[in-house]
Amino acid sequence: MEQTIDIDWQKIDDIIDRYNSNKEALLMILQDINELYNFVPPECVPIVADKLGVRQSHIYSMATFYKTISLEPRGKYIVNVCTGTACHVRGAERIIEALEDRLNIKPHETTEDGMFTLETVRCLGCCASGPVIMINKDIHGGLDRSSVLNIIDDYKDNAS
Amino acid sequence: MVKFDNKEALDRHIQELQSKKEGPEGLISLCAGPGCSIHGTDDIRGVIADELKKHGLSEKYEIRLTGCHGFCEQGPVMVIDPGGFFYPRVKSENIPEIIEKTLVNNEPAEKYLYKDPATKELIVKEADVPFYKRQTRSIFGNNRLIDPNNIDSYLATGGYSALKKALFEMTPEEIIAEVKNANLRGRGGGGFPAAIKWSTCRKHEGPRYVICNADEGDPGAYMDRGLLEGNPHCIIEGLIIGAFAIGANEGYVYVRHEYPLAVANLQRALGHAREIGLLGQNILGSGFDFDIYISKGGGAFVCGESTALMASLEGNPGRPKAKYIHTSEKGFRDSPSNLNNVETWANVPLIINKGAQWYASMGTDHSKGTKIFSLVGKVVNTGLVEVPMGTTLREIIFDIGGGIPKKKKFKAVQTGGPSGGCIPEEFLDTPVDFDELTKLGSIMGSGGMIVMDEGTCMVDVARYFIDFLIEESCGQCNPCREGLKQMMAILNRICEGEGKAGDIELLEEIGTMMQKFSLCGLGTSAPNPVLTTILYFRDEYEAHIRDKKCPAGVCKPLFHYEIDEEACNGCTLCAKKCPQGAISGEKKKPHRIDQEKCIKCGICYDSCKFDAIMIR
Ligand SMILES: Cc1cc2nc3c(=O)[nH]c(=O)nc-3n(C[C@H](O)[C@H](O)[C@H](O)COP(=O)(O)O)c2cc1C
Ligand code: SF4
Ligand code: FES
Numbered sequence: 001m002e003q004t005i006d007i008d009w010q011k012i013d014d015i016i017d018r019y020n021s022n023k024e025a026l027l028m029i030l031q032d033i034n035e036l037y038n039f040v041p042p043e044c045v046p047i048v049a050d051k052l053g054v055r056q057s058h059i060y061s062m063a064t065f066y067k068t069i070s071l072e073p074r075g076k077y078i079v080n081v082c083t084g085t086a087c088h089v090r091g092a093e094r095i096i097e098a099l100e101d102r103l104n105i106k107p108h109e110t111t112e113d114g115m116f117t118l119e120t121v122r123c124l125g126c127c128a129s130g131p132v133i134m135i136n137k138d139i140h141g142g143l144d145r146s147s148v149l150n151i152i153d154d155y156k157d158n159a160s
Numbered sequence: 161m162v163k164f165d166n167k168e169a170l171d172r173h174i175q176e177l178q179s180k181k182e183g184p185e186g187l188i189s190l191c192a193g194p195g196c197s198i199h200g201t202d203d204i205r206g207v208i209a210d211e212l213k214k215h216g217l218s219e220k221y222e223i224r225l226t227g228c229h230g231f232c233e234q235g236p237v238m239v240i241d242p243g244g245f246f247y248p249r250v251k252s253e254n255i256p257e258i259i260e261k262t263l264v265n266n267e268p269a270e271k272y273l274y275k276d277p278a279t280k281e282l283i284v285k286e287a288d289v290p291f292y293k294r295q296t297r298s299i300f301g302n303n304r305l306i307d308p309n310n311i312d313s314y315l316a317t318g319g320y321s322a323l324k325k326a327l328f329e330m331t332p333e334e335i336i337a338e339v340k341n342a343n344l345r346g347r348g349g350g351g352f353p354a355a356i357k358w359s360t361c362r363k364h365e366g367p368r369y370v371i372c373n374a375d376e377g378d379p380g381a382y383m384d385r386g387l388l389e390g391n392p393h394c395i396i397e398g399l400i401i402g403a404f405a406i407g408a409n410e411g412y413v414y415v416r417h418e419y420p421l422a423v424a425n426l427q428r429a430l431g432h433a434r435e436i437g438l439l440g441q442n443i444l445g446s447g448f449d450f451d452i453y454i455s456k457g458g459g460a461f462v463c464g465e466s467t468a469l470m471a472s473l474e475g476n477p478g479r480p481k482a483k484y485i486h487t488s489e490k491g492f493r494d495s496p497s498n499l500n501n502v503e504t505w506a507n508v509p510l511i512i513n514k515g516a517q518w519y520a521s522m523g524t525d526h527s528k529g530t531k532i533f534s535l536v537g538k539v540v541n542t543g544l545v546e547v548p549m550g551t552t553l554r555e556i557i558f559d560i561g562g563g564i565p566k567k568k569k570f571k572a573v574q575t576g577g578p579s580g581g582c583i584p585e586e587f588l589d590t591p592v593d594f595d596e597l598t599k600l601g602s603i604m605g606s607g608g609m610i611v612m613d614e615g616t617c618m619v620d621v622a623r624y625f626i627d628f629l630i631e632e633s634c635g636q637c638n639p640c641r642e643g644l645k646q647m648m649a650i651l652n653r654i655c656e657g658e659g660k661a662g663d664i665e666l667l668e669e670i671g672t673m674m675q676k677f678s679l680c681g682l683g684t685s686a687p688n689p690v691l692t693t694i695l696y697f698r699d700e701y702e703a704h705i706r707d708k709k710c711p712a713g714v715c716k717p718l719f720h721y722e723i724d725e726e727a728c729n730g731c732t733l734c735a736k737k738c739p740q741g742a743i744s745g746e747k748k749k750p751h752r753i754d755q756e757k758c759i760k761c762g763i764c765y766d767s768c769k770f771d772a773i774m775i776r
Contacts, residue, residue: 024475027458031417065477065634066458068417085380085574085610086536088624094761121418122379122461122628125194125386127534128232128542132198137420139198145739145761 005073007041016051023052026062030069038078038117039070075110075117077155079103080134084123087130091144095131096120098145102152115159116152161311163437166445167324170436177316184222186263187241189304190250193228193386194421195543196235200252201225204236207252211259221263224313227303227390227425228382230544231291234274239286239304246286248274277540277562291541294560296522296530299506300546303390308425311432314393320438322509326401327446330512332362335405339508341516343528348373348464348501349579349605350681351527351594357498361406361488364496368408370399371492371499373469374415374422377461378577379628381534381608384502386544388415388422391506392429396452398505400438401512403450406498411452414469417459427454461578461632465680466491466499468634479634480680501606503532523549527593532607537574539611540565547592554588557611568613572696576605578625578632579685581692582618601692603685617714618697619704623651625689633682640683643674647690655715659705664694713775716760720776725750727772734764734773 015032019025029048033040040063049056063069079099083092096118100106103116110117126132129141133148140151164170188208192201205223212218229237234248238258245262247269254272261269273282274289283289286304307313314320326335340355361368372395376384387395399411415423430452433439441449455473462468463478470492472478491497507529511519520528527549533556535545540562547556553573557563564570572582575592581602583590590596597604612621626648635641647670650663671687678684694701703709710718723734723743730748742758745751753764765773 022475024473025455026475027472028456031456031458061477062458062475066460068459083379085378085577085608085624086542088380089537089610089612089616089621091762097761123382124418125228125382126198126232127380127382127536128195128235129198130536139194141198144766145763146737 005037005041007037007043009047011036012044012047016048021051021053023054026052026054026059027066027069030059030063030066034069038074038076039072042071073110073114075115076159077115077135078117078119079152080119080121080124081107082122082124082126082130082132082134083120084127084130086123086127087132090130092131094145095133095143095148098148099152102149115156161432161435163435164444165437165442167328170320170324170444174315174321177312184220185242186221187305188221188223189226189229189239189241190223191227191229191235191237191304192225193232193235193389194382195228195232196237199236199249201236204238204250204252204255207255208259211256212263215259215264217259217263224307226306227308228386228544229304230295230297230300230386230546231289231541232543233541244285244287246274246283246289247272291543291545291560291562294555295546296548297546298510298522298530299391299394299503300386300532300544302394303386306391306393308390308392309428311393311429311436314391318513319393319509320397322512323397323400323438324444326404326512327444327448332405332407335401335512336362338511338516339405342511342519343526344504344507344511344519345527345594346501347503347507347531347606349576349603351604354500354504357488357500358402358406360486361408361496361498364489366407367410367493367495368406369492369495369497370403370406370408370411371469371473371497372399372411372413372505373464373466373499373501374413374419375457375461375464375469376416376419376502376606377464377632378606378608379461380536380574380610381577381606383532383534383544383607385416385419385422386532387502387506388419389425392422392426393433394506394509395426395502396429396433396439398508399452400443400450401508402498402500402505404448408498409449409451411450412455412473412492413452414455414457414463414473417456423454423456430454460634461628462634462680462682465682468680469499470497477634479636480682482679503607524591524593524596526595531592531604533592533609534607535561535609535611537610538564538568538613538616549593550591552589552591553583556592556609557588561611564611564613568615570611571614571616572612572618574602574610574612574621574689575608576603576688577608578629579603579681579688580605580608581688582612582621582696583692584696601695602688615712615714617710617712618693618700619651619654619710620712620714622690622693623648623655626651626686629682629686633686637677637679637683639674639677640679640686643670643678643683644686646670647687651690654701654704655710655718657704657708657715657717659701661705663705664698664701667691668694711775713762713765719760720755721753721758721760721762721765722774722776723751723753724772724774727770729770729772731769734768737763737767739763 132141258269345351467481468478728750735743
């Protein structure tokens with residue numbers, strides 16, 4: 001998927017300034033950029049490296065070590081399936097299968113149309129409602145195969 | 161907010177708060193924890209506000225959105241004071257009746273009360289609900305009284321009184337002695353005595369740091385989250401007291417990125433504490449300077465390990481280091497650093513306030529105080545539970561947890577997360593503390609407790625944890641990286657029906673090697689889920705390997721669904737629900753499953769009301 005985005009450099013500067021260009025805050029800086037665009041656009045790497053006085057390779061090693069940072073563009077909706085232990089014993093696997101079938105992608109992949117990214121997350125603290133998923137910031141619980149598919153269809157309808 | 165630059169000024173403020181005559185007389189406490197919010201706490205709050213207005217009660221009652229009350233299964237939960245009226249599973253449409261009955265007529269709205277599933281009795285008061293009644297909620301009980309976004313509500317319940325006592329009536333040595341006499345042991349899983357760590361750290365030249373481990377990596381546990389979101393000030397108070405005792409002027413909270421509400425509430429709480437002079441220069445005129453900063457993790461489980469956490473705090477990838485020198489001597493920024501878990505810090509104010517003797521009266525010989533557990537999985541009352549150390553597994557799972565839902569049979573309880581193990585029925589009467597569960601090959605850990613019933617496959621559970629750990633291993637040492645991969649290959653093989661004789665022994669051998677030779681705690685404890693399931697459920701492994709059967713009906717290649725012709729009365733429900741159209745049959749006649757079409761999704765099995773679907 002090719003996608004060009006316009007980076008708002010002022011915002012990137014603001015993020016770095018918020019942490020006083022502190023090297024120790026690199027992870028949080030990357031997370032804030034990630035939050036802005038759903039990924040860290042590679043164009044940002046040299047700029048961040050320069051401002052913090054670290055090597056670019058260091059930024060790449062951080063971005064690949066920590067799961068919350070993505071170097072690839074991701075979908076408009078990030079579908080996080082909880083695979084925490086409680087959700088696992090309540091059938092999270094079946095939810096993932098249903099989503100894989102419907103979206104035609106595997107976990108950590110993004111649909112062709114850039115709409116959905118399938119991810120997994122461990123325990124959202126809603127174990128009583130397991131299995132649960134979180135789409136962007138909204139949590140849906142008590143799911144089974146058909147209800148999770150209905151939810152996805154709702155998001156599709158809303159988007160189109 | 162006014163800044164208090166001496167103890168007396170704060171005392172006067174607290175006195176004012178506690179003797180307040182004006183202001184609301186009643187409190188409607190509505191849980192806004194993650195488990196309750198999912199059911200629309202925000203909308204409910206709006207309806208309550210409208211109803212109060214309608215009855216002219218807006219001035220008399222405060223609606224307080226609080227952190228998790230613990231009884232997540234019954235969410236959203238609401239408690240109305242005075243009276244302690246308890247309403248579970250509240251819905252917007254029921255609010256008008258609840259408000260009118262409870263607040264106007266001063267009687268419980270019977271229709272919406274909690275019904276004890278065991279006795280079928282209606283229960284009016286929160287304190288009488290069996291789930292709560294059998295707990296000792298000395299830390300977690302405050303959640304429902306506290307507005308996490310208002311420091312005054314913490315102060316009004318006696319908050320920061322331990323800090324005043326520590327700063328003005330005790331020396332650092334006396335504080336450490338108190339924590340030592342209370343025998344406070346680390347709640348993050350290791351159970352290391354906090355006082356020993358504190359005094360080691362104090363002995364070494366500064367700058368020193370105190371750090372709170374809020375990474376909560378166990379994938380089925382959320383106790384720390386409940387505290388961070390619901391009562392951030394008790395953690396902050398603990399950290400300030402600890403810093404004063406250790407002689408540290410800077411503190412960090414390393415918190416999971418996946419907990420945005422915890423980060424927000426903590427951030428706000430730190431801001432408020434700073435504004436009123438409980439953090440910063442010369443705290444309350446004591447001459448002690450201290451401040452706390454937040455650092456967010458990046459979704460790596462291994463960063464919960466002390467050396468990895470400190471590497472991450474320094475802005476590096478979180479790879480553990482060999483511990484030739486303890487972090488309390490040389491840790492964060494190569495300085496003496498004292499790391500404790502969220503719940504450990506939350507215990508500190510309690511110990512200072514009520515004294516070591518009181519604290520040590522709870523618990524067992526070597527494990528004192530209470531412990532919060534995250535009781536989840538196949539259990540009736542999912543939620544956060546706080547009990548004195550030494551409470552048995554049976555009391556927690558059956559008396560408090562209400563046992564297993566849907567009349568199924570208990571099979572095992574997994575404690576300690578990926579570093580722990582599965583404990584079978586025969587050990588249900590084991591008292592839970594740091595030492596007893598270790599004897600069974602598991603650990604108490606940080607408090608995750610996942611209940612499993614007969615529908616859980618123990619080989620699959622072992623595979624689940626290994627799969628988790630493969631993703632989370634930092635990969636720098638061989639035994640862990642390669643050992644996990646090999647274990648996974650064997651477990652996959654077993655679950656696919658390709659298991660061979662000797663596989664179990666091979667798993668044991670690899671496991672023992674990893675325990676001995678891995679560099680950090682992740683690798684040394686990683687085999688526990690596999691080894692304990694082999695120890696207690698060997699027959700299930702053998703069924704997979706020898707008979708090519710998964711008795712629990714989880715490993716897809718090793719079972720299929722069949723309809724019991726005797727039990728099926730042809731209600732057609734399963735045929736309607738099957739997403740593949742694999743079930744056919746006439747109304748009121750036994751149905752059949754077309755094995756070619758069946759994808760073993762289990763919907764029919766879960767939905768049949770007559771237990772007519774069988775795992776074969
Ligand atoms: C792989 C691994 C993950 C850990 N994760 C956590 C965690 O999420 N939270 C925590 O408090 N301790 C965790 N620990 C334990 C910490 O290393 C450390 O012992 C603890 O934070 C010390 O605090 P305590 O003595 O108050 O328990 C983990 C340990 C290991 C080896
Ligand atoms: S045991 Fe595992 S997680 Fe720990 S250092 Fe070795 S590879 Fe990394
Ligand atoms: S395990 Fe899924 S919300 Fe806790």
